[in-house]
Amino acid sequence: MTVPLTDELQQRFGYQQFRPGQAEIIAALLAGQDAIAVLPTGSGKSLLYQFMAPHLSGLILVVSPLISLMSDQALRIRNAHLGPVAVLNSQLTPREKQQILRQLAQYKFLFVAPETLQQPFIQQAIKRVPLALFVVDEAHCISSWGPDFRPSYLLLGQVRRQLQPPLTLALTATATPRVFQDIQRELALPATTAHYRASVNRSNLFLRLERITQPADKNARLEPLLALGVPTLIYVATRHQAETLTQYLQLKTARPIAYYHGGLSGIERYRIQQLFLQDQLGIIVATNAFGMGIDKSNLRLVIHYDLPANFENYLQEIGRAGRDGQLALTVIFVDELDFAKQGQRIKNSQLTSTEIQNFFAHPDDRQQLNDGQLGVLAAYAQTQLPVAQVNDILQQTSRLRAQQRQAFWQFLNSKTCLRQQLCDYFDEQPPVIQHDQQCCSQSDQESLTTLLQRLPLVEATVKNSSEPPLTDLKTVLAKLFD
Amino acid sequence: MLDNQLLLAVFATTPRRYKAIFYGLAGKQTVSNLLALRDYGLLNYFHLYPKLSQQEFQAQLVSLQQAGWLQLDQTDATAVLTSAGELICQQNNLARQWPQAYDYWQFGDWQLQWQRLLLGVQVVSNRWHQVQQYQPLTESYQVQRELRIWWRYWAQHDWQSFKGELQTSLTELPETAGTLLANSFSSSSFPGLTSQHLAQLRSQSLLRLQLAQINSLGLLLQVLKQNPSQWPLLNSLLPAPKSPLSRSAWQTYQQVLAGQSWSEIERQRRIKASTLKEHLLIAAILMPNFPFENATIQWLKHEDEHGFFANHLTSLEKGTLKK
Ligand SMILES: [Zn+2]
Numbered sequence: 095m096t097v098p099l100t101d102e103l104q105q106r107f108g109y110q111q112f113r114p115g116q117a118e119i120i121a122a123l124l125a126g127q128d129a130i131a132v133l134p135t136g137s138g139k140s141l142l143y144q145f146m147a148p149h150l151s152g153l154i155l156v157v158s159p160l161i162s163l164m165s166d167q168a169l170r171i172r173n174a175h176l177g178p179v180a181v182l183n184s185q186l187t188p189r190e191k192q193q194i195l196r197q198l199a200q201y202k203f204l205f206v207a208p209e210t211l212q213q214p215f216i217q218q219a220i221k222r223v224p225l226a227l228f229v230v231d232e233a234h235c236i237s238s239w240g241p242d243f244r245p246s247y248l249l250l251g252q253v254r255r256q257l258q259p260p261l262t263l264a265l266t267a268t269a270t271p272r273v274f275q276d277i278q279r280e281l282a283l284p285a286t287t288a289h290y291r292a293s294v295n296r297s298n299l300f301l302r303l304e305r306i307t308q309p310a311d312k313n314a315r316l317e318p319l320l321a322l323g324v325p326t327l328i329y330v331a332t333r334h335q336a337e338t339l340t341q342y343l344q345l346k347t348a349r350p351i352a353y354y355h356g357g358l359s360g361i362e363r364y365r366i367q368q369l370f371l372q373d374q375l376g377i378i379v380a381t382n383a384f385g386m387g388i389d390k391s392n393l394r395l396v397i398h399y400d401l402p403a404n405f406e407n408y409l410q411e412i413g414r415a416g417r418d419g420q421l422a423l424t425v426i427f428v429d430e431l432d433f434a435k436q437g438q439r440i441k442n443s444q445l446t447s448t449e450i451q452n453f454f455a456h457p458d459d460r461q462q463l464n465d466g467q468l469g470v471l472a473a474y475a476q477t478q479l480p481v482a483q484v485n486d487i488l489q490q491t492s493r494l495r496a497q498q499r500q501a502f503w504q505f506l507n508s509k510t511c512l513r514q515q516l517c518d519y520f521d522e523q524p525p526v527i528q529h530d531q532q533c534c535s536q537s538d539q540e541s542l543t544t545l546l547q548r549l550p551l552v553e554a555t556v557k558n559s560s561e562p563p564l565t566d567l568k569t570v571l572a573k574l575f576d
Numbered sequence: 577m578l579d580n581q582l583l584l585a586v587f588a589t590t591p592r593r594y595k596a597i598f599y600g601l602a603g604k605q606t607v608s609n610l611l612a613l614r615d616y617g618l619l620n621y622f623h624l625y626p627k628l629s630q631q632e633f634q635a636q637l638v639s640l641q642q643a644g645w646l647q648l649d650q651t652d653a654t655a656v657l658t659s660a661g662e663l664i665c666q667q668n669n670l671a672r673q674w675p676q677a678y679d680y681w682q683f684g685d686w687q688l689q690w691q692r693l694l695l696g697v698q699v700v701s702n703r704w705h706q707v708q709q710y711q712p713l714t715e716s717y718q719v720q721r722e723l724r725i726w727w728r729y730w731a732q733h734d735w736q737s738f739k740g741e742l743q744t745s746l747t748e749l750p751e752t753a754g755t756l757l758a759n760s761f762s763s764s765s766f767p768g769l770t771s772q773h774l775a776q777l778r779s780q781s782l783l784r785l786q787l788a789q790i791n792s793l794g795l796l797l798q799v800l801k802q803n804p805s806q807w808p809l810l811n812s813l814l815p816a817p818k819s820p821l822s823r824s825a826w827q828t829y830q831q832v833l834a835g836q837s838w839s840e841i842e843r844q845r846r847i848k849a850s851t852l853k854e855h856l857l858i859a860a861i862l863m864p865n866f867p868f869e870n871a872t873i874q875w876l877k878h879e880d881e882h883g884f885f886a887n888h889l890t891s892l893e894k895g896t897l898k899k
Contacts (some may be wrong), residue, residue, distance in 0.1 A: 165715055173709045185717045340772075352772050360715050361694060362771050369767050563779055564769075567746055568756035573766040574701040575739040 109135055113138045115290040120145055122288030123261055130277055131263040132291040139165055139265045143229050147202055149179050152226030156205045159232050159244060161185065164205040172569060177202030182210050187534060208246040211253055228259035230281065234266040237276030238491040240406065246472045251280050268406045270520050294409060295518040298416045299424055300549060301512040301534035304542060306429035310397060316435050318543055321426065324394035325552055327380045329411055333357050339399065340379045344550065347521035351375040356383040382407060391418040394551050398426035401436055405502040409520065420552050429508045443467060444492055445487050454481040522572035582783065583636050583660050584645055585670035591654035592616055598633045601625040607857045609722035611888060614861055616822050620679040675787050678794030681862055683821035686790050689797065691719045696813045699723060700738050726813055733738050741807045748799045753792035760789060760891055782784060820862045825855035832856065853885045860892045868893045
């Protein structure tokens with residue numbers, strides 16, 4: 095290597111050092127090896143392919159599941175002047191798609207949704223230009239073991255065979271050993287594939303279980319937690335819950351607070367994120383729609399008011415705390431009632447073999463399926479997999495989900511070190527954790543108030559007085575334009 | 577989520593077809609929906625609520641019936657206000673909660689105009705403060721692209737005049753409307769207020785807040801369109817559609833205005849005759865000064881004197897005379 099990689103990193107990106115894993119993966123790609131990188135959210139996964147751009151001649155094709163993720167990444171590339179970038183998604187008109195495809199040779203980066211990539215004319219257009227690197231973002235979506243399994247990802251192996259990229263890079267934030275194997279197998283990556291798997295252990299997060307035995311417990315426990323006055327994110331299970339809990343808390347605290355869920359307009363979601371980032375909002379009550387692409391470094395407290403959908407979501411959601419490396423507290427309310435309710439919801443969303451077969455025979459007959467179920471089936475129908483295979487996959491995933499749910503519940507009711515258990519579950523080579531006062535705690539060992547007194551959480555300069563009133567027109571215009 | 581009392585304001589003490597109202601709010605353009613909306617005086621609310629689900633709408637109607645404010649006739653698919661319902665409407669001034677100032681046919685899709693306005697303010701304000709890296713307020717590809725074109729077109733312009741235009745136009749609005757719009761703006765130098773917070777400050781539901789924002793936007797557009805040359809930057813940021821008619825309907829209408837005969841039009845267009853007639857009915861509903869006396873129109877009317885076209889045209893003509 096003529097120029098050490100870190101020099102290039104400083105010159106091109108202005109960072110002093112690589113984050114763990116980045117240098118290893120880049121070195122492997124530069125040596126012509128395919129790679130799988132399991133790196134926590136916010137640890138610079140996208141830097142990997144951004145870094146490669148000048149080293150490769152040809153297109154860098156990035157498959158990504160969400161429109162918002164794609165436009166966010168494309169914007170970053172555009173702002174940092176890393177090369178011409180295009181996004182192909184379902185929002186474009188056919189004419190706009192054609193225009194991008196005709197000029198494909200001019201682009202360095204192309205972002206595309208997996209569904210879009212299935213269209214033959216798009217594959218043909220990509221085949222006409224030299225392809226340098228095939229990136230699969232959120233690669234855990236390929237595994238039925240993963241919580242975000244997407245049928246359309248199953249076809250990426252086939253797409254890869256068609257396009258024959260000289261290099262492939264799979265990226266994900268959470269992958270258990272099983273999911274990791276699935277990624278390698280489904281993408282048909284060779285045995286020589288390089289990989290880096292960061293441990294899920296984040297030593298600055300304090301893990302806390304809080305046992306709930308009666309309905310009033312949850313709100314009572316919130317009180318001392320919110321009195322800490324640190325930037326706080328509260329996860330709840332439903333949109334309705336987010337709104338009602340916010341209303342309740344508005345009466346209880348003078349701190350500025352907002353709810354956040356997928357039903358809000360894009361503009362409203364944007365504004366809430368901005369205000370939260372600028373510490374103008376102190377508390378957000380959110381569904382799991384809050385997260386992707388939001389990076390607030392000084393989040394000090396994450397509370398799971400309701401049970402997260404699964405173990406992986408729990409890990410990802412607590413991982414939003416303490417990105418600045420300072421101590422942060424994560425608390426999850428453990429309530430048997432929630433667990434039972436969740437079980438019922440899962441049961442209601444399960445699909446029988448008959449329902450699956452009926453759907454494929456008569457797609458227009460709604461049977462008595464809800465929108466969620468119809469959505470799942472429609473996604474499978476799009477992959478054009480044979481119905482027997484779809485049935486197998488769906489029955490298998492529902493079995494897996496049940497097992498994973500049990501494992502998570504076991505974790506939530508355990509008496510041993512929580513951090514050790516997390517590592518054992520997610521890591522390929524789990525480290526041995528030296529449990530101490532700053533590690534984790536369970537409700538029957540130390541009361542929440544005692545814990546809060548001794549934890550040295552750094553105070554942020556959060557605006558804790560109540561929110562500002564309306565600003566008059568003249569002042570608004572002065573703030574905007576003077 | 578619909579705020580159930582509000583929905584009372586689109587009904588009356590005479591029966592109204594609730595499905596036509598639903599499709600109208602959702603923005604489904606058919607002759608019979610438009611005719612119904614026109615009769616009910618709700619034409620400007622077309623496409624006000626494109627995401628409205630039929631299930632939700634129906635559920636609201638049922639709950640209004642249970643409250644004793646609305647009477648539903650499921651066989652006719654009509655609804656009528658009860659006297660209790662009428663009273664609620666008057667006491668709470670419900671009609672005034674609807675965005676009476678915003679006319680879809682004049683200003684187009686409010687969601688587009690709203691995103692254009694907010695993104696325009698964000699882009700200019702951030703440029704003013706030399707902030708280069710930020711996330712645009714809206715993810716809409718269309719609006720972002722329009723903004724880039726707008727920006728390039730005015731690139732050599734003095735952006736201080738953008739502030740001037742906002743100031744003079746917003747001051748012409750009633751004060752509450754101007755303040756509401758101003759506090760809805762956002763950029764890196766002014767975070768603005770979330771809708772949740774704005775609604776709280778005004779002690780109203782989120783939906784009522786949104787309707788008030790749409791109304792204020794309508795008031796602003798009225799001011800801008802009255803005197804376009806006074807506000808060139810804002811007028812090109814918030815362009816009004818050239819015509820309320822679709823391109824195809826516009827073409828049919830123009831051919832009629834140009835004096836072409838029906839057989840000529842049919843020959844040239846190669847579209848089903850029924851579709852062409854629909855174009856003309858929609859034009860008769862939406863275009864002021866529709867030429868009922870036009871020879872081609874008259875010919876069509878007499879060709880099938882008791883048909884769909886003739887019937888509706890006659891009633892539209894009478895309606896116009898009454899005005
Ligand atoms: Zn521990």
